[in-house]
Amino acid sequence: MEKSSHRAESEQRWVSRQVAGAQVSAIKQMAILSAEVEGAASLTWGVPSFRTPGLIRNSIKQKLDQDEDIGKYTLPAGLPELRNLVVEKHYRETGVKVDANENVLITAGNMQGLSTLLHVIVDPGDEIILTDPGFASHFQQIALCGGKAVAWPLDEQQDWQLDVEVLPDLIGEKTKAIIIVSPSNPTGKIFSQEQLIRVGEFALQNNILILVDDPYSHFTYENHSRYFNLASVESLRENLVYFFTFSKAYAMSGWRLAYVILPAELKRQALKVHDANLICTPHISQVAGIAALSHPSDYISDFEQILARRRSLICERLDRLPHVFDYVKPEGAYYVFPRLVAEYNNSWDFSTRLLSEARVAVTPGSAFGDRGEGHVRMAYCVPEAMIELAFDRMEAHFGVA
Numbered sequence: 001m002e003k004s005s006h007r008a009e010s011e012q013r014w015v016s017r018q019v020a021g022a023q024v025s026a027i028k029q030m031a032i033l034s035a036e037v038e039g040a041a042s043l044t045w046g047v048p049s050f051r052t053p054g055l056i057r058n059s060i061k062q063k064l065d066q067d068e069d070i071g072k073y074t075l076p077a078g079l080p081e082l083r084n085l086v087v088e089k090h091y092r093e094t095g096v097k098v099d100a101n102e103n104v105l106i107t108a109g110n111m112q113g114l115s116t117l118l119h120v121i122v123d124p125g126d127e128i129i130l131t132d133p134g135f136a137s138h139f140q141q142i143a144l145c146g147g148k149a150v151a152w153p154l155d156e157q158q159d160w161q162l163d164v165e166v167l168p169d170l171i172g173e174k175t176k177a178i179i180i181v182s183p184s185n186p187t188g189k190i191f192s193q194e195q196l197i198r199v200g201e202f203a204l205q206n207n208i209l210i211l212v213d214d215p216y217s218h219f220t221y222e223n224h225s226r227y228f229n230l231a232s233v234e235s236l237r238e239n240l241v242y243f244f245t246f247s248k249a250y251a252m253s254g255w256r257l258a259y260v261i262l263p264a265e266l267k268r269q270a271l272k273v274h275d276a277n278l279i280c281t282p283h284i285s286q287v288a289g290i291a292a293l294s295h296p297s298d299y300i301s302d303f304e305q306i307l308a309r310r311r312s313l314i315c316e317r318l319d320r321l322p323h324v325f326d327y328v329k330p331e332g333a334y335y336v337f338p339r340l341v342a343e344y345n346n347s348w349d350f351s352t353r354l355l356s357e358a359r360v361a362v363t364p365g366s367a368f369g370d371r372g373e374g375h376v377r378m379a380y381c382v383p384e385a386m387i388e389l390a391f392d393r394m395e396a397h398f399g400v401a
């Protein structure tokens with residue numbers, strides 16, 4: 001016993017302050033805890049239940065035999081064919097023409113892209129503004145680079161929309177960037193064009209960067225026409241970095257594939273970090289990306305329709321528990337972020353008790369910033385049967401109103 005605590009102490013001595021101060025994200029912590037509870041109904045992790053589409057899988061099967069180089073490194077920026085397809089996609093979606101050599105970097109997911117960019121721009125003490133509630137891992141990534149996350153508080157009474165009025169108060173000498181996720185994880189809010197344009201104006205006035213992390217723009221349901229991509233603003237192209245991931249829209253989360261559109265000088269700097277950490281995004285995943293972008297992708301709207309049905313279902317089921325949860329209807333992505341009406345100490349305590357007492361796993365809202373406390377996040381990208389099971393158990397646990 002004594003020996004092992006001595007070992008733990010000396011191991012701790014080796015751990016840097018930045019890493020010691022960081023935590024495993026509560027999303028993963030809850031996923032790990034729920035895996036230990038047999039038969040738990042889990043609404044924790046935002047992994048879509050969809051299988052990677054057959055077109056992509058079949059193309060890879062063939063390429064594995066035909067392409068002699070598929071098991072080798074690529075150059076750090078990624079395969080030229082994929083980067084060219086990305087240029088076309090980006091032009092179709094934003095109307096902005098970028099250069100495959102100067103402005104496109106293929107990454108192993110948006111997490112790796114974001115982490116790379118944060119390493120490029122953050123010196124110790126530099127500040128990055130992000131919404132609160134916001135995506136839990138962004139807070140961690142900033143801290144791991146020695147930066148400071150500055151919370152941009154959003155108000156549930158205002159349906160979680162961006163409060164642009166407070167932005168000037170958050171921008172200081174050390175501000176390097178603002179991170180935007182729309183539709184938002186965890187609230188599902190789609191930020192309006194008007195608000196986003198104003199964010200862009202502040203960025204230009206103060207010469208700061210906007211980092212647009214985009215996993216969910218294909219899931220906007222009936223709000224499609226309200227979705228606005230800031231990367232489509234030509235005047236922002238030198239102040240904006242756009243991250244798109246294949247994880248959700250193409251059901252490729254395990255392939256680890258994404259791309260970054262960025263100004264040329266930043267790309268040159270980012271390549272140093274990317275190469276030092278990863279050399280390149282897995283070749284086989286890049287080939288899968290070529291298959292994804294060179295075939296029709298009607299399955300994305302099929303996914304969206306299925307998710308729309310799951311959203312209706314989870315909202316109906318939440319409506320039957322008004323004494324437990326109150327919520328703002330999510331506009332996009334596949335999360336709902338209800339406020340706790342039932343008695344609770346804090347959202348972590350509520351979530352762990354719900355898991356042990358009702359065998360339902362949700363993510364505590366505190367993982368998404370101070371404003372997230374008093375809420376839980378439910379991911380409805382799971383099959384309908386899982387949503388039904390989770391809510392049947394919660395109805396049995398809390399009773400129906």
Ligand SMILES: Cc1ncc(COP(=O)(O)O)c(C=O)c1O
Pocket residue numbers: 046108109110111112135181185213215245246247253257258
């Ligand atoms: C806002 C946000 N960014 C990034 C990611 C992860 O993306 P990737 O799988 O491309 O690393 C997620 C996944 O949940 C997310 O919600």
